[in-house]
Amino acid sequence: xxxxxxxxxxxxxxxxxxxxxxxxxxxxxxxxxxxxxxxxxxxxxxxxxxxxxxxxxxxxxxxxxxxxxxxxxxxxxxxxxxxxxxxxxxxxxxxxxxxxxxxxxxxxxxxxxx
Amino acid sequence: xxxxxxxxxxxxxxxxxxxxxxxxxxxxxxxxxxxxxxxxxxxxxxxxxxxxxxxxxxxxxxxxxxxxxxxxxxxxxxxxxxxxxxxxxxxxxxxxxxxxxxxxxxxxxx
Numbered sequence: 001x002x003x004x005x006x007x008x009x010x011x012x013x014x015x016x017x018x019x020x021x022x023x024x025x026x027x028x029x030x031x032x033x034x035x036x037x038x039x040x041x042x043x044x045x046x047x048x049x050x051x052x053x054x055x056x057x058x059x060x061x062x063x064x065x066x067x068x069x070x071x072x073x074x075x076x077x078x079x080x081x082x083x084x085x086x087x088x089x090x091x092x093x094x095x096x097x098x099x100x101x102x103x104x105x106x107x108x109x110x111x112x113x114x
Numbered sequence: 115x116x117x118x119x120x121x122x123x124x125x126x127x128x129x130x131x132x133x134x135x136x137x138x139x140x141x142x143x144x145x146x147x148x149x150x151x152x153x154x155x156x157x158x159x160x161x162x163x164x165x166x167x168x169x170x171x172x173x174x175x176x177x178x179x180x181x182x183x184x185x186x187x188x189x190x191x192x193x194x195x196x197x198x199x200x201x202x203x204x205x206x207x208x209x210x211x212x213x214x215x216x217x218x219x220x221x222x223x224x
Contacts, residue, residue, distance in 0.1 A: 042215055042216040
């Protein structure tokens with residue numbers, strides 16, 4: 001597509017439920033990133049996918065968080081047993097993957113855990 | 115997670131004024147990026163810097179890659195109301211991962 005597409009744009013869930021957030025990167029972009037932005041904060045790195053290489057999961061805050069990237073394209077971020085502190089905007093970005101490539105971000109999914 | 119120090123955290127300025135913000139770290143970076151985020155949107159890339167000392171302009175925006183490689187600066191000249199938003203710096207250390215600053219929230223008074 002023309003840009004990075006994320007869905008849903010907003011998600012309200014009850015504490016303890018599982019949620020899935022979807023990211024559709026720009027066609028041809030081999031690198032895909034997930035970041036989390038808490039209210040009034042900067043962007044916190046979560047996970048990185050590059051082609052068929054093993055993902056860099058070093059930013060995932062707990063084992064309740066996981067992500068997949070199927071076929072080198074669409075990615076799903078899953079949060080199990082959601083907690084109130086998981087409330088944030090989850091941003092996906094993609095890039096061509098070369099050194100120094102800037103990211104193109106999606107509009108994010110605003111997750112609210114009640 | 116690790117974040118860069120960005121200052122000021124927020125600023126109110128009059129339309130037409132020039133704006134300066136900076137980003138500092140104790141670590142060396144290979145690339146610096148500057149992004150702007152509008153409410154409800156993802157950040158949009160403004161300027162990319164690849165060499166120490168590099169000075170790059172994009173319209174009314176000018177950014178510099180600090181000579182020590184530990185800092186970067188963004189200047190906006192003759193600000194207009196649509197400049198309002200949050201400005202983030204991002205620095206790259208390894209091959210692919212960027213560390214983001216804490217953001218500068220800019221408000222322009224007409």
